[in-house]
Amino acid sequence: MKTHLVISTSNELLRVAAMHIVYISSDGNYSNLLMSGGEIRMVTFQLGQIEEMINKQLPEMRSTFIRIGRSLIININQVYHINISRQQLVLHDRDNTYTLSASKEALKALKEHIEKNI
Amino acid sequence: MNPNKYDIQDTEIRIIGGSQPPQRNKKGWWLLAGIVAIVLLLIIILCLPSKSEQEEIGVFEQPITIVNPHPLRAWLQSLDTIQQIGTVIKDTVVNDIPMRIYVPLNTTPRLEVGYKCIDDTLHNILLFQAADVRADNKKIVGAFVLRGKPLSWGLSKKGYCSIIGDQVTIGVADNSPLFEQATEVGGYFFRQYPLVSNGVLVENELKSQSTRRGLCELEGRVVVVETFSSESLHDFAQALVDIGTANAIYLVGSSAIGWHRTIDGRGVASGQWEPRIYKNVSFIVWSL
Numbered sequence: 184m185k186t187h188l189v190i191s192t193s194n195e196l197l198r199v200a201a202m203h204i205v206y207i208s209s210d211g212n213y214s215n216l217l218m219s220g221g222e223i224r225m226v227t228f229q230l231g232q233i234e235e236m237i238n239k240q241l242p243e244m245r246s247t248f249i250r251i252g253r254s255l256i257i258n259i260n261q262v263y264h265i266n267i268s269r270q271q272l273v274l275h276d277r278d279n280t281y282t283l284s285a286s287k288e289a290l291k292a293l294k295e296h297i298e299k300n301i
Numbered sequence: 302m303n304p305n306k307y308d309i310q311d312t313e314i315r316i317i318g319g320s321q322p323p324q325r326n327k328k329g330w331w332l333l334a335g336i337v338a339i340v341l342l343l344i345i346i347l348c349l350p351s352k353s354e355q356e357e358i359g360v361f362e363q364p365i366t367i368v369n370p371h372p373l374r375a376w377l378q379s380l381d382t383i384q385q386i387g388t389v390i391k392d393t394v395v396n397d398i399p400m401r402i403y404v405p406l407n408t409t410p411r412l413e414v415g416y417k418c419i420d421d422t423l424h425n426i427l428l429f430q431a432a433d434v435r436a437d438n439k440k441i442v443g444a445f446v447l448r449g450k451p452l453s454w455g456l457s458k459k460g461y462c463s464i465i466g467d468q469v470t471i472g473v474a475d476n477s478p479l480f481e482q483a484t485e486v487g488g489y490f491f492r493q494y495p496l497v498s499n500g501v502l503v504e505n506e507l508k509s510q511s512t513r514r515g516l517c518e519l520e521g522r523v524v525v526v527e528t529f530s531s532e533s534l535h536d537f538a539q540a541l542v543d544i545g546t547a548n549a550i551y552l553v554g555s556s557a558i559g560w561h562r563t564i565d566g567r568g569v570a571s572g573q574w575e576p577r578i579y580k581n582v583s584f585i586v587w588s589l
Contacts, residue, residue: 192397193397194397194399194530195397212395212543213394225394227394227395227396227397234317237317237318238317238318241318242318244318245316245317245318246316246317246318247317247318248316248317248318249314249315249316249317250309250314250315250316250317251314252309252310252311252312252313252314253309253310253311254311256317285311286311286312288312288313289311289312289313289314292313292314293314296314296316
């Protein structure tokens with residue numbers, strides 16, 4: 184079972200355990216991977232390209248990652264708290280919490296998805 | 302990559318690897334449908350104006366320009382609040398090209414000829430070599446004006462930079478009235494390879510790869526961008542376009558002399574400072 188996401192450019196290769204990815208956020212033409220422990224890695228790919236890599240490289244980890252709107256991919260296993268009215272999504276790894284923002288509609292859909300898969 | 306496959310709205314989520322289409326909140330869908338209907342209605346109304354309405358459009362109306370956001374805009378705007386004089390730097394990677402952006406704050410540049418200016422580390426904020434020196438006669442390449450005095454003429458390179466008072470202009474032209482203006486008001490002018498003109502890449506014949514430096518107009522600021530890797534002028538210019546540069550010309554690359562002073566007063570030198578053999582070496586210098 185493939186468990187690592189490999190992001191490779193002509194100069195660089197990044198190999199990260201998928202379970203350690205907390206979320207991936209879009210930064211214009213780049214993306215920032217936030218790893219458990221708080222380390223942030225910037226990569227020179229757009230979020231859609233990262234989504235495609237996850238699709239291709241991690242077929243057995245489907246449904247682990249969820250694209251939320253245009254600017255966020257989250258690891259579903261790290262979801263800790265959803266507050267729709269405050270438009271707040273809190274992710275949690277072993278040591279840290281990460282508060283993110285998303286649209287009410289997207290958060291409601293995420294909440295329903297998690298409830299459906301309890 | 303099929304871009305449509307990965308299209309998503311901010312109101313949607315998608316389970317990656319799942320086969321179902323993006324999950325949409327139904328209330329949001331109806332809201333979206335309502336907005337689309339209103340927009341269509343507005344388009345129909347706006348596309349069918351009466352003749353008299355067409356004639357009422359004023360000639361001084363400014364067209365609305367939609368500017369695409371880019372990743373550096375917020376960072377550059379955050380520099381507006383800094384009062385100190387100094388150079389702020391940002392390292393980034395664009396199209397796999399590692400590069401450094403130097404932003405001189407609260408100071409206007411001038412040109413200097415000769416090495417004397419580079420040793421004034423008490424006052425200098427940022428400096429890089431400006432015009433090239435001809436290999437054959439060791440004179441400055443292209444038109445050059447120093448404090449209103451023309452030192453060189455010629456048009457081997459179509460990019461130019463003029464400094465007149467506080468106004469720095471970077472552009473591309475065969476002939477620029479700014480050359481004459483610089484001579485009349487004690488300004489500065491030099492020529493270099495053009496890289497970007499009005500947001501569009503300018504092709505150059507120079508195909509070799511080297512450390513590249515560019516003088517750029519970015520978000521209304523004049524900044525210097527330098528690569529950490531050897532690049533062709535084409536790839537460098539494309540990277541400048543991709544970060545939102547409006548206009549840019551080349552600065553001397555490779556091992557040319559550079560120096561900057563950070564906001565906290567630390568001086569950092571780059572390039573090859575010795576030997577000092579070209580008396581016509583020129584610099585663009587921001588200083589106190």
